[in-house]
Amino acid sequence: MRVRHVACFGQEAGAGRTVRAPEAGAGYSMKDLLRRAALRATGDTVSHRLCLAALCLFAATITARTTGLIFPVTIEATPAAAPQAAKPATPQAAAPQTPAAGYVGNNDACLKCHDQETSLKGTPHWQAKNPRTPMATHGCESCHGPGQAHIDDPDNLKIRKIKEMTPAESAQVCLSCHNRGTHAAWEGRAHDRRNLSCVTCHSVHSPKSVEHQLVKENETAVCAQCHRLQVAKTERAVAHMPVREGKMSCSSCHNPHGSISNVKNLKVGSSVAETCMSCHTEMRGPMLWEHAPVKENCATCHDPHGSSNDRMVVVRMPMLCQRCHVATRHPATIYDNNAITVNKSNRMFGRSCVNCHSNIHGSNHPSGQFFMR
Numbered sequence: 001m002r003v004r005h006v007a008c009f010g011q012e013a014g015a016g017r018t019v020r021a022p023e024a025g026a027g028y029s030m031k032d033l034l035r036r037a038a039l040r041a042t043g044d045t046v047s048h049r050l051c052l053a054a055l056c057l058f059a060a061t062i063t064a065r066t067t068g069l070i071f072p073v074t075i076e077a078t079p080a081a082a083p084q085a086a087k088p089a090t091p092q093a094a095a096p097q098t099p100a101a102g103y104v105g106n107n108d109a110c111l112k113c114h115d116q117e118t119s120l121k122g123t124p125h126w127q128a129k130n131p132r133t134p135m136a137t138h139g140c141e142s143c144h145g146p147g148q149a150h151i152d153d154p155d156n157l158k159i160r161k162i163k164e165m166t167p168a169e170s171a172q173v174c175l176s177c178h179n180r181g182t183h184a185a186w187e188g189r190a191h192d193r194r195n196l197s198c199v200t201c202h203s204v205h206s207p208k209s210v211e212h213q214l215v216k217e218n219e220t221a222v223c224a225q226c227h228r229l230q231v232a233k234t235e236r237a238v239a240h241m242p243v244r245e246g247k248m249s250c251s252s253c254h255n256p257h258g259s260i261s262n263v264k265n266l267k268v269g270s271s272v273a274e275t276c277m278s279c280h281t282e283m284r285g286p287m288l289w290e291h292a293p294v295k296e297n298c299a300t301c302h303d304p305h306g307s308s309n310d311r312m313v314v315v316r317m318p319m320l321c322q323r324c325h326v327a328t329r330h331p332a333t334i335y336d337n338n339a340i341t342v343n344k345s346n347r348m349f350g351r352s353c354v355n356c357h358s359n360i361h362g363s364n365h366p367s368g369q370f371f372m373r
Contacts, residue, residue, distance in 0.1 A: 102146030107139040109151055120205050123213060132177065143173055143204070162204075167197035174198040182257050189258025190265055201256065219249045223256075230305045239306035253304070272297045276304070287362030289369055293324075294361050317352035 104110070120126055128135035134142035141147050149158040162170050175186065178198075186192055191200075200215075201222050207213035216222045220243075224231040227250075234243050242248035250256070253275055254265045261270035268278045276298040277284045283294060293300040301320060302312045309316050315323070354360055357371045365373045 102148050103138055103141050104147050104151060105138065105141075107135070110140045110147065113154070123204065123207065125204055134177075162199060167195045167200075168192075170197045170199055182255055185255075185258035185260055187258075191256060192258065219251060223250045233303065233306035236306040237308050238310060238312050240304060240312070272299050283361050285362055287364055288366070289363045289371065291360060291362055291371065317354065321353045 124130075125134050127133050130136060134140070143160065143162065145160040147159055149156060160173070162173060165173075171186065171192070175183065202213050203215045204213065208215060208217050209219075212219070214222050216225075220231060220234075234240065240248070242252075251267070253267055255267045256265065259265050259267060263271060266272065266275045268275045273295060283298075285295075298304070299314075301314060303314050304312070307313060313320050359365075359368060359371045359373065361371075363369075363371050363373065367373060
């Protein structure tokens, strides 16, 4: 047997020579290879010993295969199965929506008897396309509760009747949906403490106004049911003109559902002054010289609903100013005979105190301490 290629690489220690495999094409017997390896192993080096061991193992393997002691084992790779395309999922039909226990789930069943409530169809609560409305959930039963028992036995009134509930109970029905935004502060505020409910001002089934579904034709008429004095002031000689012109309403300044500030249910800010200055921005300041009532409460001098005096002041001047300025400088002598008959002081005529103190709401002038410039 001839072996044509043997690879043995290494560096002989101390000899500086490289042991390489015989050149290609040269034929060597097994004995020749072993003899050559033994002759080259002149040094007792690790590399030569390893090379000799490798040649012996190689020779033993060749001998065993030729004598039939070792049979070549052929391992045939089994081709991997081609990936099967995923079968498209069979679309399943959606399960039909069934009413919850005790619910009818059909408004037509209610309208067979309550046909007078057809006006509800024109209101926002009837918009089934809006997921926030009762029609998008249980319909009539969203407010009146499960109605199956009531339909089975009409004489058995197992149904919510909002008008027969206490104000707190009926308010909770509405707050189950209307619990955000301007309605969030209802509980504990003025109207809630006075045992009013949502149906006091609103009508779900038969509203007389399209906007806000009110029980009256407009917002002012609804507020006038309780706040008669305030609404009557809007008819005085000097009133808040935007209200008369229809550009403002009660809810422009007040939130009837309650406010966070809890000061007269004001809608803007946490004080009367902040609410007024949301429109009267020229009075906002800051001023170098500030008039205290302007910063504290505009209603100290003005009645925002209306007055019989110029500029909606609560009392005519100079009496208005004298409510605070009594014992200082000239206000205390304003009514003496000389001021009225002889000198004809301007303290009593024309604009009275404001004839001189023209910048009464505040001044930015360095010499404006007395609001005269």
